[in-house]
Amino acid sequence: MTAGRLTAPLRRVVMQAEDVTGRITGTETQLEALAKHGLAFRHARPPRAYFLTPAGHRLRQELLTAAPPPAARASETPGGVFAARTGTEPAPPPDGTARLREVHSAWQGLLELRRMTNPDAAPDRPCAWERTHLVQAAALALEAAGCTPGVSGKDGYVVMETQQPQAVEIHGTDPALPSYAEALTAAGWQVGEHRIRGRGRALLASPRRV
Numbered sequence: 001m002t003a004g005r006l007t008a009p010l011r012r013v014v015m016q017a018e019d020v021t022g023r024i025t026g027t028e029t030q031l032e033a034l035a036k037h038g039l040a041f042r043h044a045r046p047p048r049a050y051f052l053t054p055a056g057h058r059l060r061q062e063l064l065t066a067a068p069p070p071a072a073r074a075s076e077t078p079g080g081v082f083a084a085r086t087g088t089e090p091a092p093p094p095d096g097t098a099r100l101r102e103v104h105s106a107w108q109g110l111l112e113l114r115r116m117t118n119p120d121a122a123p124d125r126p127c128a129w130e131r132t133h134l135v136q137a138a139a140l141a142l143e144a145a146g147c148t149p150g151v152s153g154k155d156g157y158v159v160m161e162t163q164q165p166q167a168v169e170i171h172g173t174d175p176a177l178p179s180y181a182e183a184l185t186a187a188g189w190q191v192g193e194h195r196i197r198g199r200g201r202a203l204l205a206s207p208r209r210v
Contacts, residue, residue, distance in 0.1 A: 010034060014052065014060045018082045020136055021109030022052035022060075043112060051109050054117055057129070082106050084140035087150030087158035087171075107144035110137070125188045126207035134168045135159050138184065138205055142170070145183035162204065170203040177203055 006014070010033060013026040024031065024040055031050045034040035039056035043049050052060060082102050085093055093099060114127045130137035139159045143149060150156035150172070157180050158171040170180050181191040181203055189205045196202050 006037070011063055014039065014056060015063045017052050017056070017060055018106070018109075020082060020084055020133070020140060021106045022057055022113065023082070023105065023109055024050050024052060024056075041112075041116075043108065045108065047105070049105060049109070051112060084136050084143050085149035086135055086139045086160075087156055088153055088160075089149070090152050092151050093149055103140075103143050106140060110140060125209070131166060131207050134166070134207070135161055137207070138168045138170065138189065141187035141189065142180060142183055145186065147176075147180055147183055164204070167204055167206045170205060171199070174201055177201060181205075 009026075010030055013024050013030050013034065017024045024034070026034075031040060031042070034056065035042060035050065039053055039059060040050045041053055043051060082105075084103075084106065110127075110130070111123045113129060114123045114125065115121045117127045117129070118125060126137065139149070139157075142157050142159070148156040150158045153171075156172065157176070160169045160171065162169045170177075170184070172180055177193065181193070184191050184203070184205050188208045190208050191203055191205045193201060194204055
């Protein structure tokens with residue numbers, strides 16, 4: 001499927017998909033049309049939302065690459081675009097059930113992406129998308145497990161890039177680190193602990209391959 005075969009409204013739906021999960025929103029007619037083209041699928045569980053397939057993700061990347069740099073999409077819609085919290089955000093996370101639903105939906109979408117893209121359809125092992133979006137993937141796993149994200153790097157988990165390939169660092173208080181390690185391990189990550197000079201203990205996590 002090439003972008004030229006889609007109408008402008010359908011291309012816009014694909015481009016505005018959530019970065020982490022590929023969840024898309026639009027009219028029922030638009031969503032069904034993308035599903036017929038093999039670019040989206042409907043999740044079997046409530047709320048039965050639509051998500052991009054691997055082909056849809058590839059098309060979205062092509063469209064975004066060809067398009068001029070967009071303004072921040074979070075300001076274009078009332079609800080904004082979902083993003084897992086890494087612990088570096090300057091404002092605290094929103095309270096209430098709405099955020100819990102967003103995180104749950106994002107995690108379910110990621111599990112479905114694992115089923116669709118892992119060669120053995122295993123949902124318990126990170127997929128290719130997670131390996132190219134390490135910080136976002138680890139942050140989503142932590143938030144979905146109920147761990148509290150930090151604010152401006154304090155008072156909760158903080159997920160950071162590291163110079164080591166295929167790995168991220170997770171910082172937090174010493175008492176909280178075991179719970180972060182447990183959450184990431186359950187989500188299919190390999191986790192170890194190390195010490196950073198002048199900064200204390202931290203976790204080093206990598207997506208598990210087998």
